[in-house]
Amino acid sequence: MTRNTKTALTATAAALLAAGVTLTTTASGWTLPTWLQNKAPSSAPATGDGPARLTPTAAAVAAVTAPAAPVAPLPPGQTPNYRAIVQTQGPAVVGITVAGLHKASNNASGNDDGEGAGSAAMPGLENDPFFRFFRGVPGLRMQPRSAQPFRGQGSGFIISTDGLILTNAHVVREAKQVTVKLSDRREFSAQVLGSDPATDIAVLKVDAKNLPTVQLGDPKQVQVGDYVLAIGSPYGFEQSASQGIVSAKGRSLPGDSNVVPFIQTDAAVNPGNSGGPLFDAAGRVVGVNAQIYSQSGGFQGLAFSIPIDVALKIKDQIVAHGKVEHARLGVTLQDLSAPLASSFGLEAPDGALVSSVVPGSAAAKAGLKAGDVITAIDGEPVRVAGDVSSRVGLARPGDKLRLELWRDKTRLNETVPLGRADKDVQEASAAPQGGQLGLALRPLERQELRSAGLDRGLLVERVTGPAQLAGVQPGDVLLALNGKPVDNVEQVREALKSKPASVALLVARDGQQIFVPVRLG
Numbered sequence: 402m403t404r405n406t407k408t409a410l411t412a413t414a415a416a417l418l419a420a421g422v423t424l425t426t427t428a429s430g431w432t433l434p435t436w437l438q439n440k441a442p443s444s445a446p447a448t449g450d451g452p453a454r455l456t457p458t459a460a461a462v463a464a465v466t467a468p469a470a471p472v473a474p475l476p477p478g479q480t481p482n483y484r485a486i487v488q489t490q491g492p493a494v495v496g497i498t499v500a501g502l503h504k505a506s507n508n509a510s511g512n513d514d515g516e517g518a519g520s521a522a523m524p525g526l527e528n529d530p531f532f533r534f535f536r537g538v539p540g541l542r543m544q545p546r547s548a549q550p551f552r553g554q555g556s557g558f559i560i561s562t563d564g565l566i567l568t569n570a571h572v573v574r575e576a577k578q579v580t581v582k583l584s585d586r587r588e589f590s591a592q593v594l595g596s597d598p599a600t601d602i603a604v605l606k607v608d609a610k611n612l613p614t615v616q617l618g619d620p621k622q623v624q625v626g627d628y629v630l631a632i633g634s635p636y637g638f639e640q641s642a643s644q645g646i647v648s649a650k651g652r653s654l655p656g657d658s659n660v661v662p663f664i665q666t667d668a669a670v671n672p673g674n675s676g677g678p679l680f681d682a683a684g685r686v687v688g689v690n691a692q693i694y695s696q697s698g699g700f701q702g703l704a705f706s707i708p709i710d711v712a713l714k715i716k717d718q719i720v721a722h723g724k725v726e727h728a729r730l731g732v733t734l735q736d737l738s739a740p741l742a743s744s745f746g747l748e749a750p751d752g753a754l755v756s757s758v759v760p761g762s763a764a765a766k767a768g769l770k771a772g773d774v775i776t777a778i779d780g781e782p783v784r785v786a787g788d789v790s791s792r793v794g795l796a797r798p799g800d801k802l803r804l805e806l807w808r809d810k811t812r813l814n815e816t817v818p819l820g821r822a823d824k825d826v827q828e829a830s831a832a833p834q835g836g837q838l839g840l841a842l843r844p845l846e847r848q849e850l851r852s853a854g855l856d857r858g859l860l861v862e863r864v865t866g867p868a869q870l871a872g873v874q875p876g877d878v879l880l881a882l883n884g885k886p887v888d889n890v891e892q893v894r895e896a897l898k899s900k901p902a903s904v905a906l907l908v909a910r911d912g913q914q915i916f917v918p919v920r921l922g
Contacts, residue, residue, distance in 0.1 A: 481628045494615070494632045495582060497554065497579065497591075497676065498553070499572065558676075559613060563609070567602065568602075604720065620708035629679055629681060643669035650662070659786070660727065676689060676691075677690045733759075736750075738911075778803070793819060837921050838904070867919050867921055882907075897921075901921060
């Protein structure tokens with residue numbers, strides 16, 4: 402699932418969630434009837450034990466295997482040649498269908514309000530904030546059983562003539578069978594070389610040669626207001642093109658890992674567009690379409706794409722090592738407001754405020770302290786906290802970053818060797834602490850309590866599921882649960898033992914205390 406400023410978007414997150422607005426991935430968990438899929442009948446059946454392939458005409462094969470011609474640069478003030486972009490780059494855009502078996506949860510049959518419907522179509526999303534998007538989709542309500550079949554749809558694009566394809570990680574999550582369909586209706590079985598949930602990028606490989614490829618661009622050259630074009634398979638309608646402009650760059654999404662500095666656009670993106678390319682006005686891929694904000698489940702003017710340079714960094718690691726390693730600094734960051742900047746002696750609210758430092762982390766070893774403001778990384782200015790999160794998250798463990806800090810109205814420079822973001826350790830620590838709440842909590846250090854002006858509380862380090870859906874954010878301090886003060890994680894576990902249908906959390910955020918109702922049942 403945004404970074405004009407993270408402050409602006411994060412500040413509205415709770416209100417959006419309360420209004421029913423959710424951040425959704427754009428992979429479709431269902432397929433259209435055959436008569437709506439615009440499919441031409443195959444002239445010859447598949448033969449042999451290999452992947453099924455439709456037999457295209459010779460002219461169609463020649464058209465898609467020819468090298469993509471570049472699209473002429475756009476003169477200032479003129480509309481892009483969308484027809485040329487679709488004709489030259491569209492053949493390298495593919496449709497992706499996935500299938501597999503998903504272990505059913507206890508509520509797989511759904512509740513009266515539709516909660517849980519569609520779990521078979523989108524595996525693993527029972528406690529995912531994106532899951533509500535799929536409530537009420539006809540035909541997706543399943544009865545509980547040990548394993549349920551699921552099918553899903555998405556998009557992708559070919560980046561090498563020998564069959565490397567980029568798509569979203571959530572498109573192929575838990576998939577046992579992945580099929581790639583080209584614009585000339587050839588179909589190939591695809592191997593998932595690897596995927597990275599942190600950035601939502603996956604790399605596929607098909608056994609083919611001389612495939613058409615897209616042209617790759619530089620997202621740093623794209624500016625707000627520039628024309629863009631999205632091509633994909635929304636709701637299974639293959640090779641659908643939609644145009645718009647870049648609405649914002651460097652977006653940090655509420656509740657997201659903040660590793661990705663998203664490109665925000667108003668190009669229409671819907672379920673099934675996930676993993677498809679976002680083209681600039683010259684027909685070069687600058688992003689991978691991934692998420693939308695929606696109150697209805699369909700497109701409402703807010704779409705988010707992963708910059709292609711981010712995707713290519715992840716691709717390189719997957720191809721070389723079969724996995725992705727992310728670095729970790731070990732701090733909790735927040736954006737600066739004008740009053741906060743003034744109180745720290747800064748002229749403008751630019752920078753990332755360190756609200757806490759994880760003991761034993763790379764930041765702690767380098768001497769970072771709560772109250773430090775990171776104003777630059779390797780000489781590049783930091784405007785919002787997401788700038789630091791994305792830069793660190795895309796680095797490799799062991800990489801060194803030169804941080805410019807503002808401490809006690811003095812500028813300092815620290816070189817920090819980054820640690821390793823161990824996903825297994827993070828999930829293991831998060832799972833038992835918040836129970837079905839979806840919270841990873843830890844007690845605050847004395848210095849942190851003093852800095853926050855609190856005498857107790859548990860720091861929210863990570864949030865998923867019901868708590869995230871209710872608007873709880875990383876960096877919040879949990880003060881009480883159902884009116885009872887909490888000083889340690891065990892008190893939270895004890896309060897959840899009775900499996901209440903809902904709880905009221907008292908959290909401290911930005912110097913204020915608010916109650917957040919969280920529905921659990």
